[in-house]
Amino acid sequence: MPAPLMRPESENIDTCAALNTAPQSRALWQALAKQQQALVDTPILALFEQEPDRTKQLICEAGDLTFDVSRHAITSSTLSLLCQMLEERGFGAQRSALFAGEKVNNTEQRAALHTALRAPYRARPDFCAKEIEECNAQAARIADQIRSGVRLGYTGKPFRFIVNIGIGGSDLGPHMAARALQALNSPFEMHFVSNIDPCDIRQVLSQCLPEETLFIVSSKTFTTFETLSNANAARDWLCAALGSMDAVQQHFLAVSSHGERAAGFGISPTNVLPMWDWVGGRYSLWSAIGLPLRIAIGNELFDQMLAGAHQIDQHFSSAPLAKNIPVIMGLLGFWYGEFWQAQCHAVIPYEQRLEFFPAYLQQLEMESNGKRVTRNGQPVDYRTGMIVWGGAGTNTQHSFHQLFHQGTGLIPLDFLVGLQSVDPSADQHRYLFANCLAQSQALLVGANLAEVSEQMRTQGLAESEITRLAPHRVIPGNRPHSIFVYPKLTASVLGQLIACYEHKVFVQSVLWDINPFDQYGVELGKSIGLQVADALAGAAPADGFDAATRLLIAKFRAANGSH
Incomplete structure (x- = not known):
C-alpha cells in the first residue's frame, strides 16, 4: 500500500480570514479542511476501491482532450465542495463578464478579450469585432505573400530566415x-531573439543570410528596451550587409500599438500590425503577435489552432463545473495550495515538440496570479499563485523525477501525452507513451519496503545487503497527478491545451479574488534597470543604491573601463 501523502503544516487550513468573510465561505472552508484531514492518511489508490465509479466521475472530455484527475487526493465530495466555493465567489458572473468584454482588468480599467481573438465574427463583442477581422486579414495576407514568394527582400530574393524579436508574451507564445x-x-x-544579452542576437544572425532574412519586431509600446536594442542590432547588421537603409522597408515588419514609433525606426506603416490594450501580452499568441507562427505553418493551420482554442472557450462557458476541464484544473491548484501547502506545480509533456510549453506556462500562471493584494487592494493572508516548472519527458526522468518519487515536498503534476505521433516512428512513440504511463504508475503505487526487499532477494543479494539498501529503494508513491491525453499534437490540439491553462488561471484568480491581467511587479525592475545602466556607464551617480549594489557597480566599472 502506498504511503500516505505528506502531512502539511497546520497553518492556514482551518481559517483564512480574507477568503472567508461570508458565513457560507467559512462553512465550505471548514468542510474542505475536514476532507483534507481525512485524505492525508488515505492512499489515493484506496480511493479507487472506495469509489467504484471513480474513473467515470473524475475523467473529463472536451474537444480532442481527455483529462484524467482520478489520481489526485480528492473524492467526488471534495470536488463538489470546491465547485460550491467557486460558485460562492461569484464565478458565473465573472466568467460572463470576461467573455462579454467588461473591464475585468479592474486596475488598468481594461477588458481582457483574448477569447474574442479566436471567436467567430458574430461571437465577438461589437466594439472589437471589425478590428480583429481586419487585423487577421492583414496578417493572413502578409503570411501568404511570404510563403508564396510574392513578397521579396531588397535584392529580390524570397525570405528563408524569419527572426522574431520580442520579449515576454511577444516571444514565449510564438516561440513555443x-x-x-x-x-x-x-x-x-x-x-526567436528575446534576451538583451548580445550573444543571443549575434548567434541568430550568424545563422542567417541578410538578403533572405525577414525581421518581425513585436512590442506593444515600441519602447521595450531589450526588444529595441536587438532590433537596432538587426537593422545595423542588415543595412551594413545590403548597403542601404532602404532595405529596412522590405526586411522589417512590426506588431505594435504605436505605429508612429515603428515608422520612426524605418518600418513602413503598411508593414505594422496592431496590438490592443484589451489583450495582455501573455494572452496575445492569438493576435498579430502570432504572425511568425502564421508564416511558419500557414494560415490554415493557424486558423485550426484558433478554432481549437475557441472549442475550449465554449466548453469553459457551458460545461457543468464538475466536468469542466479548466475549472477542475483551477480547483486542484487551489486545493493543493491552500489546504496542502503545495508551493509548486510541474508540467511534463511527453512530447519533445512541447519542450517550451512549461516555460510558456510559467509566464501565463506566475505573472498572472503572483499577486499580494485582492482586486480591491487589500493584502491577502493566503497563498496565491504557484511556481510552475517542468520539461519534456522522457528527458525529465533522467534529471528531476527523482524529486517527485522520493522527495519530501508535495508537488502535483500534469502529464501531457498523445496517443499517436506526427512522426511515423510508431515503435519509438510506443515506448514514449509507455514511459508516461510507467511514471504515473510509479507515482501512484510506488514500491514499499517489503516489495523492494523481495526484489533484491530474487536478485541473489545477501540479507545484510538487503537490510542496508532497502530503505534507499523505497518509493512511497501516492503522489497526485493529472494526465492529459489527446489523439496527436495538431494545431487544434495545441490551441485546446493553451486555452485550458489560460482559463485555469482565471478560475484561480476568482478563488483568490485577485486581478490576473496586470503585472505591476514587472514594471519596477524595468525602471530600476535603466537607472543602474546609467550608473554602470558613469552617466549617473551610484549614491542612491544600497551598499551591496554600489560595490558591484564599482566592480563593473573597473572591469569595463568606466569611471
Whole structure:
C-alpha cells in the first residue's frame, strides 16, 4: 500500500480570514479542511476501491482532450465542495463578464478579450469585432505573400530566415507554438531573439543570410528596451550587409500599438500590425503577435489552432463545473495550495515538440496570479499563485523525477501525452507513451519496503545487503497527478491545451479574488534597470543604491573601463 501523502503544516487550513468573510465561505472552508484531514492518511489508490465509479466521475472530455484527475487526493465530495466555493465567489458572473468584454482588468480599467481573438465574427463583442477581422486579414495576407514568394527582400530574393524579436508574451507564445507545430508544414528557418544579452542576437544572425532574412519586431509600446536594442542590432547588421537603409522597408515588419514609433525606426506603416490594450501580452499568441507562427505553418493551420482554442472557450462557458476541464484544473491548484501547502506545480509533456510549453506556462500562471493584494487592494493572508516548472519527458526522468518519487515536498503534476505521433516512428512513440504511463504508475503505487526487499532477494543479494539498501529503494508513491491525453499534437490540439491553462488561471484568480491581467511587479525592475545602466556607464551617480549594489557597480566599472 502506498504511503500516505505528506502531512502539511497546520497553518492556514482551518481559517483564512480574507477568503472567508461570508458565513457560507467559512462553512465550505471548514468542510474542505475536514476532507483534507481525512485524505492525508488515505492512499489515493484506496480511493479507487472506495469509489467504484471513480474513473467515470473524475475523467473529463472536451474537444480532442481527455483529462484524467482520478489520481489526485480528492473524492467526488471534495470536488463538489470546491465547485460550491467557486460558485460562492461569484464565478458565473465573472466568467460572463470576461467573455462579454467588461473591464475585468479592474486596475488598468481594461477588458481582457483574448477569447474574442479566436471567436467567430458574430461571437465577438461589437466594439472589437471589425478590428480583429481586419487585423487577421492583414496578417493572413502578409503570411501568404511570404510563403508564396510574392513578397521579396531588397535584392529580390524570397525570405528563408524569419527572426522574431520580442520579449515576454511577444516571444514565449510564438516561440513555443512554432517549436510545437513547425514540423507540420514549414519551409522556413525560424529564430526567436528575446534576451538583451548580445550573444543571443549575434548567434541568430550568424545563422542567417541578410538578403533572405525577414525581421518581425513585436512590442506593444515600441519602447521595450531589450526588444529595441536587438532590433537596432538587426537593422545595423542588415543595412551594413545590403548597403542601404532602404532595405529596412522590405526586411522589417512590426506588431505594435504605436505605429508612429515603428515608422520612426524605418518600418513602413503598411508593414505594422496592431496590438490592443484589451489583450495582455501573455494572452496575445492569438493576435498579430502570432504572425511568425502564421508564416511558419500557414494560415490554415493557424486558423485550426484558433478554432481549437475557441472549442475550449465554449466548453469553459457551458460545461457543468464538475466536468469542466479548466475549472477542475483551477480547483486542484487551489486545493493543493491552500489546504496542502503545495508551493509548486510541474508540467511534463511527453512530447519533445512541447519542450517550451512549461516555460510558456510559467509566464501565463506566475505573472498572472503572483499577486499580494485582492482586486480591491487589500493584502491577502493566503497563498496565491504557484511556481510552475517542468520539461519534456522522457528527458525529465533522467534529471528531476527523482524529486517527485522520493522527495519530501508535495508537488502535483500534469502529464501531457498523445496517443499517436506526427512522426511515423510508431515503435519509438510506443515506448514514449509507455514511459508516461510507467511514471504515473510509479507515482501512484510506488514500491514499499517489503516489495523492494523481495526484489533484491530474487536478485541473489545477501540479507545484510538487503537490510542496508532497502530503505534507499523505497518509493512511497501516492503522489497526485493529472494526465492529459489527446489523439496527436495538431494545431487544434495545441490551441485546446493553451486555452485550458489560460482559463485555469482565471478560475484561480476568482478563488483568490485577485486581478490576473496586470503585472505591476514587472514594471519596477524595468525602471530600476535603466537607472543602474546609467550608473554602470558613469552617466549617473551610484549614491542612491544600497551598499551591496554600489560595490558591484564599482566592480563593473573597473572591469569595463568606466569611471
